Amino acid sequence: MKSTAGFYYVRSEDGEITECRARGVFRKQKITPLVGDKVSIETDETRGTVTDIYERKNSLIRPPVANLDKLIIISSVAEPAPNLPIIDKLTAMAVDKNIEPVVVFSKSDLSDASGYVDIYQKAGIESFAVSSKTGEGIEKFRNIFESSVCALTGNTGVGKSSILNAVDPDLALATAHISNKLGRGRHTTRTVELYELFGGYIADTPGFSSLDFENIEIILKENLQFCFPEFDKYIGQCKFVSCAHIGEKGCRICEAVKNGEIPESRHESYKMMYDEVKDYKEWEH
Numbered sequence: 001m002k003s004t005a006g007f008y009y010v011r012s013e014d015g016e017i018t019e020c021r022a023r024g025v026f027r028k029q030k031i032t033p034l035v036g037d038k039v040s041i042e043t044d045e046t047r048g049t050v051t052d053i054y055e056r057k058n059s060l061i062r063p064p065v066a067n068l069d070k071l072i073i074i075s076s077v078a079e080p081a082p083n084l085p086i087i088d089k090l091t092a093m094a095v096d097k098n099i100e101p102v103v104v105f106s107k108s109d110l111s112d113a114s115g116y117v118d119i120y121q122k123a124g125i126e127s128f129a130v131s132s133k134t135g136e137g138i139e140k141f142r143n144i145f146e147s148s149v150c151a152l153t154g155n156t157g158v159g160k161s162s163i164l165n166a167v168d169p170d171l172a173l174a175t176a177h178i179s180n181k182l183g184r185g186r187h188t189t190r191t192v193e194l195y196e197l198f199g200g201y202i203a204d205t206p207g208f209s210s211l212d213f214e215n216i217e218i219i220l221k222e223n224l225q226f227c228f229p230e231f232d233k234y235i236g237q238c239k240f241v242s243c244a245h246i247g248e249k250g251c252r253i254c255e256a257v258k259n260g261e262i263p264e265s266r267h268e269s270y271k272m273m274y275d276e277v278k279d280y281k282e283w284e285h
């Protein structure tokens, strides 16, 4: 449920939480238990030990979580303004790992979110606006994590913890203004923690700063086209079998962008990501 400074908090079927250390052998194998892991533990009077980690359905490096059904990407419409290339990297990374991405635009009380929401709905990704101030979208938010394991992600200060508090005021999570004095903004949430809510699990995570994106997980160029759900119905229809969909003659995807069937900002992100990995070889992976 939670990991901090080498302690792992494990919830057993009866709901009891046990503070554990990880068995030494995990450190030797360079395996770290992650929030969301299914594990076996052994306990005596003084302490608990994680003895086994079950095979993971998937795992992420940032946020560090395992076995996700959905990744809920939060971006505020203002303070700070959305960064579409980063949202698109996160949605692609989720799809690449068989995790359903959901794109939520927060602080909708500050500015109109509909233009952004449209882009993602058109791309076949669940998207809507929320405001923890007015309550807009909070009901919808509650429904997305019903019977699934989810994690929140997004820049620091976009209101992740505030939304969870609006969903369930009993959580009373710490939230705070972004401090410009510290330059990179202050992270209010410092650890990843999973909460059991409305029949599902949702992890609050520390926000990232844009700098964190320099070493995000790589998606191989062959796989990238499959990480944009709105490309699916055009794949295989381009003039050239080897089409990379970056502006070639007879490219159906580029045509769909021109026709307005595929949002232009999504294709721009695709081209940028393609450019970043085009010289990267599978054996380097």
Ligand SMILES: Nc1nc2c(ncn2[C@@H]2O[C@H](COP(=O)(O)OP(=O)(O)OP(=O)(O)O)[C@@H](O)[C@H]2O)c(=O)[nH]1
Residues within 6 Å of the ligand: 106, 107, 108, 109, 110, 130, 131, 132, 133, 134, 155, 156, 157, 158, 159, 160, 161, 162, 163, 174, 175, 176, 177, 178, 186, 187, 188, 189, 190, 205, 206, 207, 208
């Ligand atoms: N206007 C407005 N402000 C909001 C809303 N939600 C959160 N805020 C403000 O945004 C600031 C950051 O909120 P947090 O919930 O701490 O943000 P966070 O994403 O959890 O930040 P980290 O834990 O650092 O990653 C606080 O000052 C909140 O009051 C909203 O819906 N509307």
Ligand SMILES: [Mg+2]
Residues within 6 Å of the ligand: 160, 161, 162, 174, 175, 188, 189, 204, 205, 206, 207
């Ligand atoms: Mg927070």
Ligand SMILES: [Zn+2]
Residues within 6 Å of the ligand: 238, 243, 244, 245, 246, 248, 250, 251, 252, 253, 254
């Ligand atoms: Zn093409």
